[in-house]
Amino acid sequence: xxxxxxxxxxxxxxxxxxxxxxxxxxxxxxxxxxxxxxxxxxxxxxxxxxxxxxxxxxxxxxxxxxxxxxxxxxxxxxxxxxxxxxxxxxxxxxx
Amino acid sequence: xxxxxxxxxxxxxxxxxxxxxxxxxxxxxxxxxxxxxxxxxxxxxxxxxxxxxxxxxxxxxxxxxxxxxxxxxxxxxxxxxxxxxxxxxxxxxxxxxxxxxxxxxxxxxxxxxxxxxxxxxxxxxxxxxxxxxxxxxxxxxxxxxxxxxxxxxxxxxxxxxxxxxxxxxxxxxxxxxxxxxxxxxxxxxxxxxxxxxxxxxxxxxxxxxxxxxxxxxxxxxxxxxxxxxxxxxxxxxxxxxxxxxxxxxxxxxxxxxxxxxxxxxxxxxxxxxxxxxxxxxxxxxxxxxxxxxxxxxxxxxxxxxxxxxxxxxxxxxxxxxxxxxxxxxxxxxxxxxxxxxxxxxxxxxxxxxxxxxxxxxxxxxxxxxxxxxxxxxxxxxxxxxxxxxxxxxxxxxxxxxxxxxxxxxxxxxxxxxxxxxxxxxxxxxxxxxxxxxxxxxxxxxxxxxxxxxxxxxxxxxxxxxxxxxxxxxxxxxxxxxxxxxx
Numbered sequence: 001x002x003x004x005x006x007x008x009x010x011x012x013x014x015x016x017x018x019x020x021x022x023x024x025x026x027x028x029x030x031x032x033x034x035x036x037x038x039x040x041x042x043x044x045x046x047x048x049x050x051x052x053x054x055x056x057x058x059x060x061x062x063x064x065x066x067x068x069x070x071x072x073x074x075x076x077x078x079x080x081x082x083x084x085x086x087x088x089x090x091x092x093x094x095x
Numbered sequence: 096x097x098x099x100x101x102x103x104x105x106x107x108x109x110x111x112x113x114x115x116x117x118x119x120x121x122x123x124x125x126x127x128x129x130x131x132x133x134x135x136x137x138x139x140x141x142x143x144x145x146x147x148x149x150x151x152x153x154x155x156x157x158x159x160x161x162x163x164x165x166x167x168x169x170x171x172x173x174x175x176x177x178x179x180x181x182x183x184x185x186x187x188x189x190x191x192x193x194x195x196x197x198x199x200x201x202x203x204x205x206x207x208x209x210x211x212x213x214x215x216x217x218x219x220x221x222x223x224x225x226x227x228x229x230x231x232x233x234x235x236x237x238x239x240x241x242x243x244x245x246x247x248x249x250x251x252x253x254x255x256x257x258x259x260x261x262x263x264x265x266x267x268x269x270x271x272x273x274x275x276x277x278x279x280x281x282x283x284x285x286x287x288x289x290x291x292x293x294x295x296x297x298x299x300x301x302x303x304x305x306x307x308x309x310x311x312x313x314x315x316x317x318x319x320x321x322x323x324x325x326x327x328x329x330x331x332x333x334x335x336x337x338x339x340x341x342x343x344x345x346x347x348x349x350x351x352x353x354x355x356x357x358x359x360x361x362x363x364x365x366x367x368x369x370x371x372x373x374x375x376x377x378x379x380x381x382x383x384x385x386x387x388x389x390x391x392x393x394x395x396x397x398x399x400x401x402x403x404x405x406x407x408x409x410x411x412x413x414x415x416x417x418x419x420x421x422x423x424x425x426x427x428x429x430x431x432x433x434x435x436x437x438x439x440x441x442x443x444x445x446x447x448x449x450x451x452x453x454x455x456x457x458x459x460x461x462x463x464x465x466x467x468x469x470x471x472x473x474x475x476x477x478x479x480x481x482x483x484x485x486x487x488x489x490x491x492x493x494x495x496x497x498x499x500x501x502x503x504x505x506x507x508x509x510x511x512x513x514x515x516x517x518x519x520x521x522x523x524x525x526x527x528x529x530x531x532x533x534x535x536x537x538x539x540x541x542x543x544x545x546x547x548x549x550x551x552x553x554x555x556x557x558x559x560x561x562x563x564x565x566x567x568x569x570x571x572x573x574x575x576x577x578x579x580x581x
Contacts, residue, residue, distance in 0.1 A: 003456075007456070008452070011452050011455045011456045011459065012452060014455050014459065015410060015414075015439075015451050015452060015455040016414075016417070016432070016435040016436050016439055017436060017439045017440050017443070017448055017451060017452070018433075018436035018437055018439070018440035019440070027448075027449065027452060030449060030510055031449070031452060031453065031456075033509075033510065033511050034402060034449075034453060034510060034511060034514075035453075037398065037399050037402065037511055037514070038399045038402055038403055038457075038466070039399075040395070040396060040399045041396060041399045041400060041403070041466075041469050041470060041473055042465070042469070044393075044396065044473060044476070046469060046472035046473060046476070049472040049473075049475055049476060050472070050475060051468050051471030051472050051474075051475065052471055052472070052474045052475035052478060053301060053471060054287075054301060054331065054527070055286075055287050055288075055478060055526055055527025055528070055552070056287070056288060056333065056527065056552070058288075058331075058333070060330060061327075061330065063327070072194070075194045076194055076420075078192075078194065079190075079191055079192060079194060079420075079421045079422075080419070080420050080421055081418060081419070081421075081422075081423075081424035082424070088419050088420060090419055090431055090434065091428065091429075091430050091431045091433075091434055093430075093431050
């Protein structure tokens with residue numbers, strides 16, 4: 001597998017990170033190095049193995065469907081970049 | 096006092112030989128003075144710390160003190176702390192005053208401990224040298240031209256330089272153990288699920304685990320008694336009976352079977368580290384332990400597997416930083432998408448962006464099975480390696496890091512070399528096992544060497560005993576860097 005400059009720009013766009021031309025070139029070199037390390041994984045035949053996401057054999061806990069959180073809107077919005085009348089402000093998206 | 100154990104400090108407080116205010120002032124003065132050299136703290140807030148110390152003195156006076164009441168503890172800046180700047184080492188959160196406390200912080204608060212400050216770290220815990228912090232690198236107090244390790248480098252430095260009696264850390268791929276080793280202190284990563292992740296800013300959620308960093312194993316046990324426990328707010332928190340982690344400290348090691356993985360004693364390990372680790376194992380034989388060779392055949396795959404899984408989880412976790420609800424927002428932008436792109440481009444540093452890109456790629460359409468699923472399968476093989484090894488031994492030992500602390504700048508331009516420095520710590524996180532690092536001497540340029548002790552699931556009390564017994568016959572853990580003398 002080899003990464004192209006277009007791949008880097010495509011994934012940067014998916015990740016919503018702006019990259020300049022120079023930065024994309026640097027990223028390409030470094031990601032190519034990292035993926036050649038990652039590529040070592042492909043040498044192992046894992047067809048009979050079940051993927052593991054958690055070390056303990058536990059199930060996701062369920063909880064009663066009741067309100068547990070209190071309203072702390074003002075406190076939480078005190079750290080927001082821009083709010084007005086209790087709403088988070090972002091650039092206009094609908095004409 | 097600077098070299099006193101938590102138990103000794105607690106006794107001084109209980110017998111009124113010192114007050115928490117006096118103790119806190121002493122450590123704050125020292126932290127302020129040394130921080131310009133070491134950069135171990137991002138935030139020191141004398142007023143808040145002293146208010147906590149005064150409250151602690153009241154508790155001590157009322158006779159209701161717990162073991163850590165009145166003792167200053169440094170918090171890694173990854174733990175949300177109400178009213179404190181909580182940056183996670185990032186420009187993205189450089190303006191974030193947390194509106195709530197992490198579970199770990201709540202637990203220290205209810206134990207009556209004093210928060211002495213928020214420690215520097217690699218940005219979002221992504222790094223092995225503390226060089227990715229937006230707030231600049233931390234220096235290793237044993238040699239200021241060396242890195243302290245990472246990502247909990249500020250916590251390791253603060254404890255090593257005796258700026259705080261103990262500190263918290265988090266470990267996703269070695270971030271407690273490696274800096275503990277490189278700074279000559281003790282650090283423990285508990286079994287995954289033992290310490291709540293609530294309010295601990297997420298990097299790779301299936302691997303992240305908080306834990307204590309201190310001078311000795313005994314101190315770690317007292318810290319873990321406060322930190323561990325079930326929490327409904329963390330979906331992977333494990334529901335278990337509370338334990339006293341100090342309970343086995345004084346038990347003998349006679350008959351202990353120490354497994355030495357042949358894959359850990361290979362050419363990649365530097366001679367100075369190998370010598371110190373072998374000398375430590377010889378001490379264990381004197382204590383009555385036996386050694387047996389074990390094999391962890393998939394060790395060499397741990398770094399590649401980790402650099403698929405951790406970035407994949409990170410790319411998802413860090414998507415919350417969009418400049419809308421909290422954190423950094425770019426000053427200028429054309430539209431909503433541009434605001435996201437510029438805020439994230441400016442708010443994140445190079446290493447964080449690199450890992451988000453890797454994660455986004457391995458999770459993208461057409462690559463998911465080849466990378467993510469393959470890595471999850473190899474993760475199981477690695478966990479099974481440990482299961483097999485623990486049939487032959489009670490505990491596993493080896494080096495924490497293949498080298499002593501490297502120089503500042505030595506690996507910062509080569510991500511692959513930096514990643515390989517965690518070759519011995521990562522498999523433990525993938526398997527969800529507990530592990531610790533304790534000081535075991537010095538290597539090249541008089542830089543500290545760490546001995547790694549890996550236990551089976553929930554074997555923390557046993558590991559702490561194994562470490563404590565070694566610390567009864569050696570003095571590496573009470574050695575102090577001369578540069579930190581005040």
